[in-house]
Amino acid sequence: MPTPTLRPPSTTLEMVVFVFFAALAVLGALGTVLSRNPIRSAVGLFVHIVALAALYLNLGAHFLGVIQLLIYAGAVVVLFVFVIMLLGPAANSPQDGRGIGWRAVAAAAVAGIGGMLLFTVRYVQMAMPERTDSYGTMNVVGSFLFKQGILPFELIGVTLVIAVVGAFAIARGKHERRPLADADPTSDEKLAERDEASDKKSPATAKKAEGHS
Amino acid sequence: MKDLLLYLLPIVILTVGGFTMMLVDAFQKEEGGLSVPTAMLHFAAAAAALALWSRGGSADDLARAQIAFNGWLAFDRTTLFLDFVIALGGGLASLLAGSYLEEHRLERGEFYTLLTFASTGCMMLAGATDLIMVFIGLETLSLGVYALTGFRRTSARSQEGALKYFLLGSFAAALLLYGSALLYGMTGHTDLAGIREALSRPVDGAAIAGQEGAQQFVAIQQTVRDRVSILAMVMIVAGLAFKVGSVPFHMWVPDAYEGAPTPATAYMAVVVKAAAFGAMLRVLVGVFGDPSGSASLAGGWPGLLAWLAVLSMLVGNLIALAQSSVKRMLAYSSISHGGYILAAFVVTPRAEEMAGGGSIGQGAAAAVLFYLLAYTVSNIGAFGALIAAGRRGKEAVSYEDLAGLGKRHPAAALALSFFVLSLAGMPPTVGFFAKYNVIRSAVEAGYSWLALAVVINSAIGLYYYLRVMVKMYMTDPAPGAVRAEPMDSPGLTLTLIASAAMVLALGLMPQRFYDYALEAVKLSVAPVAAAPAAADAPAAAPSAPSAR
Known part of the structure; x- marks a missing residue:
């Protein structure tokens, strides 16, 4: 096997951290899909996201880890919880009445995707950037964004503004304008x-x- | 560096102008009055593109410009040509909007801000030589156009169109992103030239040479990469084909076109399409290249596009026949026009003459650009004439509304007939030459069946285009029926006259403008119709993006 460029945990401490948070991530994901109560699902998702962020940090991808916490844990999950709270009892899904056929299809899909992932990890040589000590740190990501990536970085500003203006245009148009x-x-x-x-x-x-x- | 920044001028004009207009709109007391400034901004951007074009610069200069910006955007003649088309279409559409929004009491400043920023996104998309840039551009223009579609908030139809467009469009964007991610995973590059280069190299087994099972491992790698690159290609084609509304990704087109305020429909039909086709030209030819030269199997995209082309022409035309609403008819006809353009796309990477400089492929790419220009002026005119034919509460929607318009208001009827004839491809107008170029390049490349499909479909199209004229000139309205009453506005008249002048000018001097399109294709930094190694593109960036 060619060596994967994202190196595996080397020290014992890194290994311990990896195992702990990997297990936590799996538990969180299971909690998300298995729980019947939507709030518990959201909490499961939250646990999963935080564990993933810890894994990123463990790999030295500081920027990704922080962003994961800020965006997903801080904004996305909170939005989910807001929506669930707003919906109230309506957010609880009724008993799932689908039969064994659908469950078999779902299981096959899960097995298929899992098999594909296993195959990819085992056999496919991903083209990955060279891992150096500074790879993925704030410093490097920041200097990339403001040096090489300055053009798309600035132009994304237009994307964000047009989204806000668009939302505003649609919200304000609710009442037909009167002279x-x-x-x-x-x-x-x-x-x-x-x-x-x-x-x-x-x-x-x-x-x-x-x-x- | 200072003059390198000049290349960004069209984008900078629109961006700065868009922000200025937001401020003006926020501080002015009464709404409205932004239509002419928006049009001026667009025309200034078009003038900037023209100035950069005539300023010339060698291929070396252009390649340097690209390196200066780290290979995100290409600043070549193809980009300038597309920028001009985008700015022209956007400017004319905002002039239309000035008349339409006022007449229909929709005058709100956001319309123009959205339009301007969407044009910025279109320019990013048209010039993008990096998949990240493609995605940013695509999202910018899409977000703007979704909001423009749903701009008439009080109309259920407008909301339905916008929601459909938004949901399906997000899905298409996700597909495009997935395809890009696969390409990045396989090659480690997001820039088109880098991806192309990495894909055309066989899988490198040097690191494990000599180990047990190394050969097998490399063979698996090669197979996986070939298969996955096909998957990525299909996903990227699907994402872009959605934006140009080609069958089978056309479901949103009629609803969105019908629901949107008519100037926004015109904008969607011409500007968005020009940008998306430009991106398609660069991504497909630039990454997957010609079927024989590249090691990857994904070079088979022309066959896929041929299917899309024939389906778009046929389905678009056949459904257009059955429409009773003129706006929906124009929507379906725009699907079929997308099919004609795709037919030229199929020819762009002609394999056997690639080595010899690729003049047939270049001719086809030039036919695409020329068609986009021709289609822009004809379609803006057609939608403008449709706007002119109706006023608030008495819009021209169905064929019945148009009955007898030739007698009641000859000017509006004349304008509509003229532009519809250009769309149908009648000789003195530019529509004829646009189709002629497509057919010629298909025949030259040996795709006579594709040329035949274009001819047959043009004949089908003629039926519903002529039906508009028959209704206007040869029938009288049913007694008591709601008739359209023409509206009158200086901005609208100006747009119609300008579009008509361009349709005629392009139609009378087609060779001249076709030569411009050909020059645009030839002086292109990123491989548009020629492989990077081809003789006439020595500057084609073997070194450009590797800096990252």
Whole structure:
């Protein structure tokens, strides 16, 4: 076998950390899919994500580890929990009534994907970047983003802005725009329509009112 | 370095302009009035592209520009040509929007910001020589266009179209991303030239040479890589084919086109398509190359595209025949136009003449670019004329609405007829020459069956295009039916006149503009129609992206 470039844990301590968090990640994933209560599923996912982040850190990929915590644990899972809370009891899925056939299909799919993963890990030579001591650290990732990657880094700003503007455009469009004269309650026409208008006899509104009738 | 930054000018103009417009929109008291500035921004970007084009620069200069930006974007003639098409289409679409949104009480400043930033995304996509850049560009333009589709929030149809487009589009983007990830996993590169280079090398077994079972291991590696590169190719084709709406990835097209405000429909039909086809040209020819030269099996993509092309033409045209709504008819016709363009794509990597400089392949790539330009001006005109034919509450939607328009409002009817004739491919207009180029390159390359398919489908298309004219000039409206009343607006008139002038100019001097397209293809840094080793692309970046 060609040596995989992401090196396996070398020291005992790294090994211990790896085994612990790998087991935790598997447990978390199982908890996510097996639990009936959606909140417990979300917590399982949270555990899984945190364990993965620890594995990344263990491999020396500091940046990835921190980002994993910030984005997935900090934002995605929290959003899930929000949605579950908002849905309330509706979030609980009813008893799964699907028969043995569907379960067999699901099991086959899991076995297939698992087999593919095993095959990939065992036989496929991935083209991986050379692992150095600094690979994946904040320092290196940061300098890549601001040196070689500056062009896409800046242009992603446009992507984020267009997403915000798009959301805004759709949210604001809920009410059809009315001409400004309709919307403004102090416009001449509006005042003239009101019975209790105190200055009904003011020249401007009187003229308008005549014109209307 | 300073003049290298010039190459970014079209993108910079649109980006800075877009941000400025956001501020202007936030601080102005009344809504509206942003249509002309948006159009001006786009035309300025188009002028910048033209200026960069005429400024020239040798292939060496262009290659240097690419290295300066680490090979993310190509700043070659192909990019400039596409940038010009994108900016032209975007500018005309925003002029249309100025009239349409005001008439239909949709005038909100976000429309123009979205349009401008979406054009930025289109330019990124059109110039991208790196899969990361392809994805960023694709997402930028997609997010903008999803929002434009759903812009008419009070209309259920608009919402339906936007939601369908969004969901299916996200799925397509995920497919594209998956394909890119597979390529990265196999090659360790995201830049197109690097991927191509890594894929064309046989799997390296030096590290384990002499060990037991080494040969077997290498053989497995080779097989896996060939298979996976086919999978990646299919996924990338699917992701991009979705954006151009070719069958069988066309389900969203009619709903999104019909639901979107008409200027947004025009924008989707021309600008997004131009960018996506540009990316397709670069990614497919640039990475997977010609079927015989590359070691990978994924060079078989022309066969796949031939299927997509024939299906798009046939399905698009046949369903268009059955439509009663003119806007839906135009949507299906745009699917079939995508098929015609794909037909030219099939020819781009002609294998046997690759070694000799690839003039047939280049001709086909030039036919693609020319078609995109022709299609942009004709389609903007057609949608503009459709806008002109109706006003608020009395829109022209179905064929019945158009009945007798020739008598009631000859100007609008004349404009619609003219652009529809160009779409149908009638000789004095540019549509004819666009199709002619496609057919010629197919015949030259020995794909006469493909050429035949284009001809037959053009004949089918003629039926529903002429039906519009028959309705307008030869029938009278049913008594009591809601008729479309034409609207009048200086911006709209200007757009129609400008598009008509371009349709005629391109149609009267087709050779001249085809030569521009050919020049665009020839002076391309990234391999567009020629393998990197081909004679006329010496600067084709053997060194460019390896810096990463």
